[in-house]
Amino acid sequence: MSHDSAAPETSRKLSGRRRREIVAVLLFSGGPIFESSIPLSVFGVDRQDAGVPRYRLLVCAGEDGPLRTTGGLELTAPYGLEAIARAGTVVVPAWRSITAPPPQNALDALRRAHEEGARIVGLCTGAFVLAAAGLLDGRPATTHWMYAPTLAKRYPSVHVDPRELFVDDGDVLTSAGTAAGIDLCLHIVRSDHGTEAAGALARRLVVPPRRSGGQERYLDRSLPEEIGADPLAEVVSWALEHLHEQFDVETLAARAYMSRRTFDRRFRSLTGSAPLQWLITQRVLQAQRLLETSDYSVDEVAGRCGFRSPVALRGHFRRQLGSSPAAYRAAYRARRPASQSERAVEVADGPIPAQSRRTAAAAAQGQPSASLPADRGTEPGKPGSDAYAPGASGTSGRSTLPGQRERPVG
Numbered sequence: 272m273s274h275d276s277a278a279p280e281t282s283r284k285l286s287g288r289r290r291r292e293i294v295a296v297l298l299f300s301g302g303p304i305f306e307s308s309i310p311l312s313v314f315g316v317d318r319q320d321a322g323v324p325r326y327r328l329l330v331c332a333g334e335d336g337p338l339r340t341t342g343g344l345e346l347t348a349p350y351g352l353e354a355i356a357r358a359g360t361v362v363v364p365a366w367r368s369i370t371a372p373p374p375q376n377a378l379d380a381l382r383r384a385h386e387e388g389a390r391i392v393g394l395c396t397g398a399f400v401l402a403a404a405g406l407l408d409g410r411p412a413t414t415h416w417m418y419a420p421t422l423a424k425r426y427p428s429v430h431v432d433p434r435e436l437f438v439d440d441g442d443v444l445t446s447a448g449t450a451a452g453i454d455l456c457l458h459i460v461r462s463d464h465g466t467e468a469a470g471a472l473a474r475r476l477v478v479p480p481r482r483s484g485g486q487e488r489y490l491d492r493s494l495p496e497e498i499g500a501d502p503l504a505e506v507v508s509w510a511l512e513h514l515h516e517q518f519d520v521e522t523l524a525a526r527a528y529m530s531r532r533t534f535d536r537r538f539r540s541l542t543g544s545a546p547l548q549w550l551i552t553q554r555v556l557q558a559q560r561l562l563e564t565s566d567y568s569v570d571e572v573a574g575r576c577g578f579r580s581p582v583a584l585r586g587h588f589r590r591q592l593g594s595s596p597a598a599y600r601a602a603y604r605a606r607r608p609a610s611q612s613e614r615a616v617e618v619a620d621g622p623i624p625a626q627s628r629r630t631a632a633a634a635a636q637g638q639p640s641a642s643l644p645a646d647r648g649t650e651p652g653k654p655g656s657d658a659y660a661p662g663a664s665g666t667s668g669r670s671t672l673p674g675q676r677e678r679p680v681g
Contacts, residue, residue, distance in 0.1 A: 285359055286387035291463075295329040295358035295384075297377065297400075298348055301367025304341040306395050306452055310362040313456040313472065322471040324464045329354045333363075333377040352380045360390045360459070363397035364452065369421050378404040391443050392459070394452035398445040402426040406443050413438045415448030420542045427540055434548075436482060454482055503527055503541055510550065514557045515575050520546045555591050558584060562600040569596045 285291065294314040298307055315328035332338060332348035339345055355361055361384050366373060381404045385391050393401040398414040399422060401407050407429040414422050419433030432438065437446035437455040439462075446455035457480060461469035466480075473480035506527045510518075523546060524534035538546040557576045561567055567575065573584035588596050 284388050289357060289359050289384075289387060289389060290327070291359035292325070293327045293329060293358045294360045294362060295331050295350075295355045296362045296364060297331050297333045297352075297355070297381075298338055298346065298364070299333045299367055299373070299377075300336070300338040300340075302338070302340055302365040304344065305449060306365035306397075307340065309394065309452040310364055310392075310456055312476070313453070313460065314362075318472065318475055321475055323460070323468050323475070329358060331355055334374045352376055355380045355384055355389075356387075358384065358389055360392060362392040362394065363400045364394045366396045366400045369396055369399050369418050369425075373400045373403050381406065385442065388442075390459075392455065393443075393445045394455065395446060395448045398422060399425075401443065401445065402429055407445070410440050410443060411438050412440070412443075412445040413447055414445060417448075419544075423542070424540055433544055453478055457481070503537060507542075511553060514554055514577050517577050517579060520550065523550075551587050552591065554578060554584075555587055558588060558596060559592070559599070562596055563603050572596065 294310065296307075296310045296314070311328065311330065314326040315330075317325050319325050329350050330348045331350045331352060331354050333352065336347050337345040338348065361381060363381070377400070381391060381401070385404075385406055391401060391406055393399075393412075393414075395415050396418060398407065398412055399418075402412070402422060402425070407426065409428055409430070411430045411432060412422070413419065413432050413435040416433040419431050422429060423431040433447075435447065436451040437458060438444065439455075439458065444455060444459070446452050453476065457469050457473055457478075460472055461480075470480045506523050509526060510523055520534070521531060523538075524531045527534055527537075529537065535546055538544075538549070542549055544552075554576045558572050558578075561572045561575060565572075569584065570581045573581040576584065578584040578587070585595055588594075588599070592599060594602070
């Protein structure tokens, strides 16, 4: 899911020396190679035979080389910062450190590109470079959920939403980690050339053309290290340890000796999320774990996660993960390799064919074999993973495309 709020901005006029079909990718030393390779593959390979319009790619060094990347590899970019002046789109695929300031020359080049009408894109931690350039001030944006609190705290004028896979704010776009960069690049192709072109490219890349849902399914309890030094860290820790109890944000504010308004403001600046949304997300995550690892009924899971009723659990679970708790548990168990029930059958009767194992496992769980879904990629319930998850689906029922939102966030 993404936010798409500023369609009028996409019609900004480019300066005369820039071309819409030219995409500049800005690389820095220390950047991860996976994120860096995403825009190179999407915009740098000629796939006109498959019906994908061609872009012209300029790979630019954001600082003096050689540029070192994952595994100690050294890259030499064919262009420098001066080439950005020709691009209609500038992509920053990643930044090496969420605490280090980007080179001033690169920030100046990004500002000039934006002033001259270029579309500026930040993938994953590339959002920190856009924020350092001031291009996200007053705008909605996202980044990897693990770094969203740091982005919100370091740049308080940015409206950070850690739930989104990507955010399209017209002339400035940002995405979450790794695979969400593919989502955003496909969205750009779709915006430029239509659904058929984006679909053709997705087929070549062997990925779904659109993913619904957001980052909620990947969140875990990890919090940025700098939160540990904040006075609210103790309240956050208490909340995580007492999710089985029924308490609300007022309770957390009281434990922090703050008014509700002050607590909301401080909590948002610390975590990048409103406290109520954060608390609901943590309760849903706890429900995921219990559904995966226990035999508690859905009613019991609701009680052990602090929900006031099973109805409340079902509503929040479906909104965040796109399925009911019961369906989630069934799908999770069906996708587990060599489940306990399968192993029990093998021990008793000896090795059996794979299809028979699936049928036997379904029978052991009291399910008809036909109800077992085919493995579609990412296993739900793997918090912290940014793996591509084509099997996930949302349930909002809105007419907007997955990857778009009707209202601004933040």
